Amino acid sequence: MQHKVIDVKDVVIRFAGDSGDGMQLTGTLFADSSALDGNGISTFPDYPAEIRAPQGTISGVSGFQVHIGSEAVNTPGDFCDVLVAMNPAALKANAKWAKPTATIIVDTDSFDDTNMAKAGFKTDNPFTELGVEDRTLLVCPITTLTKESLKDSGMDNKSIVRCKNMFTLGMCFFIFNKELDNTYAYLEKKFKKKPELIEPNKKVLFDGFNYAANIQAAPNTYHVAPAKKEKGTYRNINGNQATAWGLLAASEKSGIPLFCGSYPITPATAILEELALHKSLGAKTLQCEDEIAGICTAIGAAYAGNFAVTTTSGPGLSLKSEALGLAMIAELPLVLVDVQRSGPSTGIPTKTEQTDLNQALYGRNGECPIMVMAAHSPSDCFEKAFYAGKFALEHMMPVILLTEGFLGNGSEPWRIPSMKDYPEIKAPRITSCDGPFKPFERDPQTYVRRWAVPGTKGLEHRVGGLEKAPAGNISSDPENHEMMVAARAKKVALTANDIPEIKVIGDPKAELLLVGWGGTFGHLLAAQEQLVSEGRSVALAHIDYINPLPKNTAEVLAGHKTILVCELNSGQFADYLRAKLPQYKYEQLNKVQGQPFIVKDIVDAAYKFIK
């Protein structure tokens, strides 16, 4: 049979195996290599909470989906063209995601009676049982081949078996006509301190590639052309890294050193880890004794004149709520990043959701409005983290930035911006003033107070959680309290003058307006594009700034037959819009499964409202 290389627009590959099988690394390497080839990429790691969940079971399956395209891709893809299943449980958990035309690669060595039983198969033909027997099946003895490949490496058996993911990666590289060089370079760097592991890993990758070639693993192999992209220098970035970098960028633009007080929590920890790396940019990171200390050390640092940051996920936001009120009443700049995960309580900690919106908007005692904004893609985390810093520092207030596990762990190619394209950040710092310093005296236009930091001669003053009069003294006066409550709220509301307006994608008067916020953007955009290509009148309004809403929100929502608010919760943003803009009727599409939307969810929901 003549081997052909077929050009395809995009493909989706899902790597699945035991949580110890190295599927996250395999997927990441495939994504990075594709990114370097110039493909559009979007990734979705989907892994269990346990570091090494019970071997061979469904609950222990770790997955990593990569979508690569010859154009920019907006989502990690609904269904996959290639499914790699390293054991029966991985096959069982992921078979439903395989397209009818998919190729399924399995390691037949792991399909023994024990593993079949652990995965709950009732017959000895897993493919028939799952109804995927008609897919292209590559049933390969991957473990055996890996052992054979490395039998002279001098490595022990356990270490050899751990290399089977590299063998699989080599096979995938063949199927998609990828060069091995990028991954060779990566392996050389990764094992710099264990050089004895470099050659065996390269060898097994190479052998996997050749094996696939020799068995004619696929009747045809595929080539995804580089995406046509704007000129520039690109890199691959995930949302948590982008968030950390955006914060560092705000620090640089403001000339104010960054301080991050945090406590490790999935899926936000990588932001603290990333910031901890960059001491050369003057960033101080303090891994605290708990979430409360995370925000309180940050508040102390803000009072002392640093750009204060605390990073967390939902349960941590709960713990920080009292202190967030303190930052708000003391009117100190602070960025709180909440990388949302499935809740309530511990919930499903490694899975993504948008269920902290209400908590971010309302979760404090007293009248305590806080600016809330959300990032809509992994690379947008950079942009939003930068602006969260800008708003916090320029408006002397805490800002909550909502991202999601899906964004934090997901990655995409990113055209590296120039710092010259970002605005200056001018905090209202003062070093002297006429007359005695009144800490809560406000700018009449913006309602922003001035920032005098300890160490500044003559501006000594006290702040705190007790209500104050503008001069800074404690006040229990009823009228003063009401005036201060209103002034603090107005300060937040006035930021609407500085936030960008919503840009509707598609016809601004479309019959159906999809409304979303946060990490659902890619799926909503893909759905909107599909619906429009089918000739339907559909537009998308994706809202990044939630409190306050952009000034043109009412105008954007007007004139549609249907407004469909799509979100990964039970309707928190829809309810918020009902409260803020009750003149419109809001339909809802909700999903609370700890999983992102798939494009089909949205398209199917849209069909109900539009023919």
Place this chain on the structure above:
Amino acid sequence: MKYTAQDFKSDQQVRWCPGCGDHSVLASLQKALPIVADDRNYDLERFVFVSGIGCSSRLPYYMNTYGFHSIHGRATAISTGIKVANPNLSVWQACGDGDALAIGGNHFIHAIRRNIDINIVLFNNRIYGLTKGQYSPTSPLGKITKTSPYGTVEHPFNPGSVVLGARGTFFARGLDSELKLNTEIFQQSAAHDGCAVTEMLVNCVIFNDGAHKDISDRAYRADRTIILRHGEKMIFGANNDKGLILDRNNELQVVTIGVDGVTEADILVHDAHTPNTGLHSQLIDMKYPDYPVALGVIREVRDATYDDRVRDQLNDVAAKSSIHCMEDLLHSGATWEVK
């Protein structure tokens, strides 16, 4: 002197109850700080007072310095952030026994463990005053309060033991009525590079009057307390004839000079600087009626501070790193060009 006590007084009226022990602690602070400013060459704007919630936590409002009255239990975390952000500041913290040892216990022990260079003044009146009379983590076993009408059934903390358990480098104990001693302690606290904890035994005239009456009354205070100073003999008593020795079990014992052949030479010399916690622990534990209660600086040992280590690491990494601005960072690692 560059400053007087008056310079440290704010224009706010002090609102503690008449007879509250906090008044004299405030007075000794305002007396000590001008001396500290001279000793350390600090200007007024370098002092920051931080507090949590409770009666004593009102203190920052009475100081004419930078101040932050925060939320219950969190003063230590706020102080930590302030000091790390700007190590040049002289950070002082006022907190109560409930604030530091109950709701804020976690921050308290970790600040001590890290040896962050702050001065913690722990006002211990063994009661919750601002909430009107509930037992605290330092109320003695059996204490009858509004929330323990039949007496508490739990052992109290000894704050000094908590400090030692967290590898504290400085612990002192003062008494509200000992103005001169307190002033001396605050000077040493300021001079200590590291986390300095001073337990101030204070009376609460309203909800726990006589909180420390076993030792505080002037009539017998000299016989029931011992003021420890580094390098000096552990001698006490109205007649300066009592002292402390170690018995054959290496336990502290009170002796009288001139009785049973005991001479002044037999009396222990206080060594606050030894890292060994053994004797410090025994001194901290001394209780009436078996022993005099130890006052003064009981422990003051040297160790690197957290804030110094943060700064040093920052400088070390910066010296070695090739990334010095955002543009460097953005272009670091794997990138590719699209032309």
